[in-house]
Amino acid sequence: QVQLVQSGAEVKKPGASVKVSCKASGYTFTSYDINWVRQATGQGLEWMGWMNPNSGNTGYAQKFQGRVTMTRNTSISTAYMELSSLRSEDTAVYYCARGYQIVATSPPGYWGQGTLVTVSS
Amino acid sequence: QSVLTQPPSVSAAPGQKVTISCSGSSSNIGNNYVSWYQQLPGTAPKLLIYDNNKRPSGIPDRFSGSKSGTSATLGITGLQTGDEADYYCGTWDSSLRKVFGTGTKVTVL
Numbered sequence: 001q002v003q004l005v006q007s008g009a010e011v012k013k014p015g016a017s018v019k020v021s022c023k024a025s026g027y028t029f030t031s032y033d034i035n036w037v038r039q040a041t042g043q044g045l046e047w048m049g050w051m052n053p054n055s056g057n058t059g060y061a062q063k064f065q066g067r068v069t070m071t072r073n074t075s076i077s078t079a080y081m082e083l084s085s086l087r088s089e090d091t092a093v094y095y096c097a098r099g100y101q102i103v104a105t106s107p108p109g110y111w112g113q114g115t116l117v118t119v120s121s
Numbered sequence: 122q123s124v125l126t127q128p129p130s131v132s133a134a135p136g137q138k139v140t141i142s143c144s145g146s147s148s149n150i151g152n153n154y155v156s157w158y159q160q161l162p163g164t165a166p167k168l169l170i171y172d173n174n175k176r177p178s179g180i181p182d183r184f185s186g187s188k189s190g191t192s193a194t195l196g197i198t199g200l201q202t203g204d205e206a207d208y209y210c211g212t213w214d215s216s217l218r219k220v221f222g223t224g225t226k227v228t229v230l
Contacts, residue, residue, distance in 0.1 A: 035219065037166075044123060045158070045166065045209050047219040061218055100171055105213050107156035109177060111165035 002026040004096055004112035011118045017084040020115045022096030029077035030054040033099040035108045036070060036081045040092040048094075051079060052104075086119045093117075124149060125210055125222035132228040137200050141225045143193040143210030149220055153213045155193040157186055160207045169208075170195065202229050 007021040022034065036048040049060035051070040058070045069082045079096055093114040100109025126144045133139045143155065157170040168177055170186035173193065185196045193210055210222035 037221075044224040045160075045211075045221040047211075047221060050219070059217060095165055097166075100168055100177065105153070105217065107154075107168060107171050107211060107219075108166075109168045109171070111167070114165055 002098065002110045004098060004110060006094075006096060006112040006115045009116040009118070011120065012086050014087055014119055014121055016086050016119075017082060018086060018117050019080055019082040020094050020096075020117070022079040022081070022112050024077045024079070024098065027098075029072075030074055031102055033104060033106070034070070034072070034079040035097045035099070036068075037095045037097055037108065038092040039095070039114075040089075043092075046092075048081070053079060083117075086117075088119050091117065091119045123223045124214070124220050125212065127208075127210060127222040127225045129223070130226045130228060132230055133200050134230045135200055135202065138196065138198045139200060139227060140197075141195045141208055141210075141227070143195070143222045145191050145193075145212065145220075147191055148215045149191075149212050150188065150193055151191040152215070155186065155188050156211045157184075157193075157195045158209045158211065159204075160209065162206070166209065197227070200227075200229055205229050 003025045005023045030053045033050050035050045051058045053072045072079045095114050096112040097108030098110040099106035131139045154172045158166040159169050160166045173188040174186045183198045187194050208225045
């Protein structure tokens with residue numbers, strides 16, 4: 001079965017960077033896009049960007065351009081999302097999510113368990 | 122911040138039906154498929170509907186989706202206490218960036 005297992009909770013200081021991992025299993029990692037979505041406590045879902053694990057191509061939400069980097073290591077079926085210049089407003093649960101179907105615009109259909117990132121001085 | 126507008130909350134008694142609207146524009150819903158997600162408290166979102174009206178395997182037919190022009194609707198019939206959750210619509214915009222709705226809390230009275 002498809003599984004996405006994310007790394008554990010992080011506490012970071014303002015200005016620092018965080019790198020969240022997402023290990024995939026149960027399918028061919030390079031066949032489906034990976035999206036990253038975040039959710040602040042009590043708030044809605046916010047899409048951050050996508051990555052094609054086969055090509056490494058990425059697309060980022062304008063809000064995060066210049067601060068976010070999505071990468072992958074195909075040898076271990078793992079995707080990464082790094083967010084830099086952290087501020088308190090970045091405190092949120094970060095999710096990775098696999099496209100439901102192989103097509104590029106398929107909605108996120110399988111989600112990781114989420115990683116809480118807390119930014120605090 | 123979100124470009125897709127949903128009602129903050131809807132409610133109904135067990136066994137009844139609720140509908141949740143999602144309003145967008147020609148640059149998003151009007152020219153792209155809509156998906157719907159259910160998020161139970163403390164859990165990750167779950168895909169309920171994709172391509173406007175298709176259900177992933179395992180999703181009961183009590184959940185249905187439709188789209189007309191620049192709006193979409195999620196319907197839930199035979200409402201159950203387990204349906205109490207937040208529901209989000211989603212689609213892509215003209216720049217192939219995904220956008221989500223503002224979210225709707227469903228309460229079973």
